[in-house]
Amino acid sequence: MPELPEVETIRRGLSDCIIKEKGGKVLTVKIYSGKSFIGEPSRIMGAEVIEIRRRGKALIFDLSNRVSVICHLRMTGQLVWVGKERFAGGHPSDNFIADLPNGQTRVIIKFQNGTLFFNDQRKFGFMKVLPTNRVEDDDFIARLAKEPWQMKPEEFYRKLQRHKNAPIKMVILDQTVVAGLGNIYADEALYYAKIKPKRKAGLVSESEAAKLLEGARVVMERSLEAGGSTIRNYVKSDGTKGDYLELFAEVFNREGQKCRRCGAEIVKVKLGGRGTHYCPECQKE
DNA sequence: CTAGGATCCTGTCAGC
DNA sequence: TGCTGACAGGATCCTA
Numbered sequence: 554m555p556e557l558p559e560v561e562t563i564r565r566g567l568s569d570c571i572i573k574e575k576g577g578k579v580l581t582v583k584i585y586s587g588k589s590f591i592g593e594p595s596r597i598m599g600a601e602v603i604e605i606r607r608r609g610k611a612l613i614f615d616l617s618n619r620v621s622v623i624c625h626l627r628m629t630g631q632l633v634w635v636g637k638e639r640f641a642g643g644h645p646s647d648n649f650i651a652d653l654p655n656g657q658t659r660v661i662i663k664f665q666n667g668t669l670f671f672n673d674q675r676k677f678g679f680m681k682v683l684p685t686n687r688v689e690d691d692d693f694i695a696r697l698a699k700e701p702w703q704m705k706p707e708e709f710y711r712k713l714q715r716h717k718n719a720p721i722k723m724v725i726l727d728q729t730v731v732a733g734l735g736n737i738y739a740d741e742a743l744y745y746a747k748i749k750p751k752r753k754a755g756l757v758s759e760s761e762a763a764k765l766l767e768g769a770r771v772v773m774e775r776s777l778e779a780g781g782s783t784i785r786n787y788v789k790s791d792g793t794k795g796d797y798l799e800l801f802a803e804v805f806n807r808e809g810q811k812c813r814r815c816g817a818e819i820v821k822v823k824l825g826g827r828g829t830h831y832c833p834e835c836q837k838e
Numbered sequence: 839c840t841a842g843g844a845t846c847c848t849g850t851c852a853g854c
Numbered sequence: 855t856g857c858t859g860a861c862a863g864g865a866t867c868c869t870a
Binding site: 554555556559610625626627628629630644645674675677678693726727728735736737738739798805827828 | 861862863864865
């Protein structure tokens with residue numbers, strides 16, 4: 554369930570562990586679930602990771618032999634580095650601190666100076682090997698829209714018009730409209746912009762669209778400051794589990810609680826098959 | 839082309 | 855306790 558801030562947090566954490574601290578060459582690739590690893594694993598053996606990039610919610614590991622690995626965690630993927638330090642990010646679960654591998658481990662990439670575990674309960678995520686110069690041709694990467702920081706309000710507004718009959722929330726979850734938002738930050742951005750999630754996208758005004766785009770940036774920046782969902786805030790100092798959502802969420806997982814803006818009760822409904830949280834008072838139809 | 843629902847897969851939790 | 859259905863922070867595929 555990692556969204557842009559979580560993936561970016563992983564990118565930074567793994568860059569520190571694998572590049573700065575020198576993870577070294579890939580020694581072995583062990584695949585426990587065929588559908589979790591696409592392509593020929595031997596193509597990354599003997600190579601070193603020279604850069605870790607991110608496009609939307611996808612991570613891209615560039616290796617020294619002009620081969621790259623695209624990794625998308627989808628709903629329940631997580632990456633855990635065990636080396637000199639331990640770093641874990643992605644779908645928060647006890648795997649962050651558990652002994653690995655376990656029953657949810659799908660791929661293990663062993664480096665000279667550490668081991669990268671790709672765990673994924675539901676097997677929706679994947680790693681995919683391809684030449685570095687072909688990454689931009691990958692179906693998912695190629696169709697990805699700009700991120701909220703790169704997109705101009707006018708462009709965003711124009712894109713909304715192409716889906717004028719769909720609920721605005723569904724439209725901003727579409728990665729070809731804007732990249733990076735998932736179910737949490739879609740709800741949070743709409744709260745920020747005071748727009749009801751089910752409103753038709755065509756009925757969002759130009760100024761509201763600008764506010765929504767700004768909201769997307771603000772809520773994801775806030776989460777990024779909190780470190781996304783990583784081992785640092787998942788495990789509190791007393792060893793108990795923490796809920797990082799508490800750190801910034803205004804509506805997500807707050808059904809039944811009071812809106813911090815107007816005091817009304819936050820509600821949860823189902824929209825397009827996704828749990829959707831909003832304030833019925835201050836978010837407008 | 840768009841909109842909406844089903845689908846991939848595994849685990850957990852509420853309710854009976 | 856054991857079962858059943860709903861649900862889970864994603865994206866694609868299929869149908870109308």
